[in-house]
Amino acid sequence: MTLTIVPEALEYKDQGNKFVASKDYGQAIEAYTKAIELDGCQSIFFSNRALANLKLDRFQSALEDSSKAIELDSSNVKGYHRRGMAYAGLQDFISAKRDLEVVLRVKPGEATAKRTLLACERMIRRERFEKAIRASGGNEEQQRLCKTLSLEMFAGNTDVGKYGGIELELEQVRDAAGGAAGVRVCNMSQVFISYVVNEVFLKGKRLPKEYVAGIISHAESLFAAEPTVVELESSRHGKKISVCGDTHGQLYDVLNLFRQFGKVDEDHTYLFNGDFVDRGSWSCEVAILFYCLKILYPERFFLNRGNHETNNMNKVYGFEDECKYKYSQRIFNLFAESFESLPLATVINGDYLVMHGGLVSDAEVTLEDLKGIDRFHQPPRDGAFMELLWSDPQAADGLGPSQRGLGYAFGPDVTAAFLAKNKLKKVMRSHEVRMGGVQFEHGGKLITVFSAPNYCDMQGNLGGIVHVVPGAGNKGELGNDDEDLYVETFSAVQHPDIKPMAYSNGGLGF
Numbered sequence: 026m027t028l029t030i031v032p033e034a035l036e037y038k039d040q041g042n043k044f045v046a047s048k049d050y051g052q053a054i055e056a057y058t059k060a061i062e063l064d065g066c067q068s069i070f071f072s073n074r075a076l077a078n079l080k081l082d083r084f085q086s087a088l089e090d091s092s093k094a095i096e097l098d099s100s101n102v103k104g105y106h107r108r109g110m111a112y113a114g115l116q117d118f119i120s121a122k123r124d125l126e127v128v129l130r131v132k133p134g135e136a137t138a139k140r141t142l143l144a145c146e147r148m149i150r151r152e153r154f155e156k157a158i159r160a161s162g163g164n165e166e167q168q169r170l171c172k173t174l175s176l177e178m179f180a181g182n183t184d185v186g187k188y189g190g191i192e193l194e195l196e197q198v199r200d201a202a203g204g205a206a207g208v209r210v211c212n213m214s215q216v217f218i219s220y221v222v223n224e225v226f227l228k229g230k231r232l233p234k235e236y237v238a239g240i241i242s243h244a245e246s247l248f249a250a251e252p253t254v255v256e257l258e259s260s261r262h263g264k265k266i267s268v269c270g271d272t273h274g275q276l277y278d279v280l281n282l283f284r285q286f287g288k289v290d291e292d293h294t295y296l297f298n299g300d301f302v303d304r305g306s307w308s309c310e311v312a313i314l315f316y317c318l319k320i321l322y323p324e325r326f327f328l329n330r331g332n333h334e335t336n337n338m339n340k341v342y343g344f345e346d347e348c349k350y351k352y353s354q355r356i357f358n359l360f361a362e363s364f365e366s367l368p369l370a371t372v373i374n375g376d377y378l379v380m381h382g383g384l385v386s387d388a389e390v391t392l393e394d395l396k397g398i399d400r401f402h403q404p405p406r407d408g409a410f411m412e413l414l415w416s417d418p419q420a421a422d423g424l425g426p427s428q429r430g431l432g433y434a435f436g437p438d439v440t441a442a443f444l445a446k447n448k449l450k451k452v453m454r455s456h457e458v459r460m461g462g463v464q465f466e467h468g469g470k471l472i473t474v475f476s477a478p479n480y481c482d483m484q485g486n487l488g489g490i491v492h493v494v495p496g497a498g499n500k501g502e503l504g505n506d507d508e509d510l511y512v513e514t515f516s517a518v519q520h521p522d523i524k525p526m527a528y529s530n531g532g533l534g535f
Contacts, residue, residue, distance in 0.1 A: 034064035048483050053077040068098035075107040084114035085430035102131050115430045118145040171245040171362045175205035179235035188233050191220045195239040208239040213320045226310045234352055244316035245363035247323050254396045255371040263292040266493040270298050270455030270474040274305025277520040278478055285515055289322045298455045299331020299381030303342035306527040309351050330367035331381040332414040343526040350528040365401050369413050373493050376450040383416030383454050384443050385409040386433045392447040418466055437467040462489025462514040465504040479517035481525045487514040
């Protein structure tokens with residue numbers, strides 16, 4: 026139904042469209058919201074805001090907006106399309122399929138809907154297959170692959186002979202009964218890492234599968250030996266501890282980060298705060314680089330788990346398909362198991378709690394409770410484990426619904442109460458684009474750091490990094506209010522013309 030539109034509301038809608046065209050989706054949402062506040066009867070306002078929410082991964086908000094658009098106008102095809110995409114983002118592939126079929130009945134040639142429908146059908150088939158395998162108990166060997174990895178699995182591979190580069194010496198680890206119990210790398214070195222970056226990755230080549238498997242197995246054993254909440258101290262881990270946010274497979278920006286801010290060494294520790302895979306088309310290279318650094322510098326290089334270090338996200342956002350294209354399903358299975366061993370959070374100098382998403386919704390949960398989480402599996406859909414990976418801050422006090430559909434939105438009072446109860450100074454987290462790379466929020470008690478500049482080749486944001494350097498911070502710059510922190514930002518660098526999720530079979534196109 027077409028209704029007369031309030032003129033001022035139409036102006037805000039047009040502003041929103043301009044913001045979408047310039048890829049400023051946050052401003053677009055604000056403009057569409059003002060239009061809706063003036064005139065809440067226009068289906069197009071809601072479907073347009075749904076699009077902007079999709080671009081920011083706010084799938085629950087996109088679902089609500091598109092559903093309202095359809096309620097106001099059942100013939101709004103874009104409403105069905107965007108609701109289908111929101112359902113896909115929430116991994117409700119059956120509901121997504123239903124809406125996308127509506128779109129294709131009206132617009133049979135709609136390419137994005139076709140591609141997403143095929144992806145959803147593939148996911149539905151895979152979920153059914155995996156459910157059947159689990160029911161038969163047939164996936165136990167796959168789940169324990171890192172800890173049972175045998176070099177004999179790669180005896181027939183010819184890629185080591187074709188490699189011709191610096192050799193990696195691998196040792197077969199055995200259990201008390203003499204069985205294969207994983208693999209260790211014996212000669213990891215900075216020379217090897219530099220060679221792999223410059224002569225393999227930057228030239229579009231691959232490492233032998235046996236090498237990659239050995240690197241993953243060794244790194245997984247190091248992650249598994251760490252506590253769920255790692256504790257870092259400047260007195261033990263060097264003069265500078267650098268906290269980086271999401272890098273999402275943006276290899277060239279990761280390499281630039283190390284060039285600008287320094288390599289890992291005895292005086293310089295790095296913590297990458299989750300989401301180092303998916304989206305970007307060099308996720309394999311970033312993960313292998315990070316795992317090599319972990320093996321070479323086990324007490325100077327650390328990783329927290331992000332919401333994208335999970336199987337469901339890897340199926341949708343490209344990492345599994347990239348692994349299969351560049352290496353094999355077995356290599357992805359190894360990575361997936363290694364992700365289950367990643368710590369969930371880190372405390373630096375007893376002052377800063379670092380996790381990927383945010384604080385948990387249960388006010389009774391303490392830092393000691395977080396240390397007791399059993400992390401060695403896929404995260405559930407509710408509870409503290411999941412919320413550490415998924416939650417986001419909000420400006421208002423209290424708890425609110427997540428715009429993503431998982432986790433909660435938590436307010437400044439939640440942050441302040443948790444810090445006071447656990448005698449901490451600040452929370453550092455990632456998980457969301459911040460246009461300036463780093464943003465101090467919740468009265469300075471919470472910092473969001475995001476380290477993928479020009480995210481997905483479209484956001485135009487800076488990357489950020491926060492160094493913990495007691496007494497040597499840059500207080501007063503870039504919003505920093507802490508003399509023990511030094512905040513810096515960096516811009517994206519050029520990379521080969523390979524688009525995000527280039528290897529994804531039927532990417533969802535968010």
